[in-house]
Amino acid sequence: MSKYDVPARDTRKLARAVQLYAQDIKFFREFPEVIAAPWVTSKWGIGDCDDKSRLIAAVLVSFRVPVRLVYLTYKRQNAPGNVSHVYPEVLVDGEWLAMESVRAWPLGKSAQALLDSKGRKYEIFTLDM
Secondary structure (H helix, E strand, C coil): CHHHCCCCCCHHHHHHHHHHHHHCCEECCCCCCCCCCHHHHHHHCEECHHHHHHHHHHHHHHCCCCEEEEEEEEECCCCCCEEEEEEEEEEECCEEEECCCCCCCCCCCCHHHHHHHCCCCEEEEEEEC
16 A cells, blocks of 8 residues: 555545555456456456456455446457456445556546446446455
8 A cells, every 4th residue: 555655534536546556466367267366366467357356356345445346248249258347336425436447547547437438238246345
């Protein structure tokens, strides 16, 4: 937390610091899918969207900050199969904010909003942590 200069009891800055930490972890698309514990993702410095999302959720839950995971599935244009993605959302001042970990996006920018802006159809569900 000292690397990101997070003041005590500032949920927004804590969330952003954890998001930046996860964004610095190298993205690695696994096949077949492997589920890594949050401490493994942190120690190895590598993981895919679900590994990084679980790491973010574990850290925030340890600080008693409300967090949920958003699971998003959509079809690619002109390609077979579905794409699945997961990202955490944190509750800050009564608002759920996306915490994208795969892309260097700011706090609050979500893959769901990107699909909405393109008029793409998707399925979504959330899991409170």
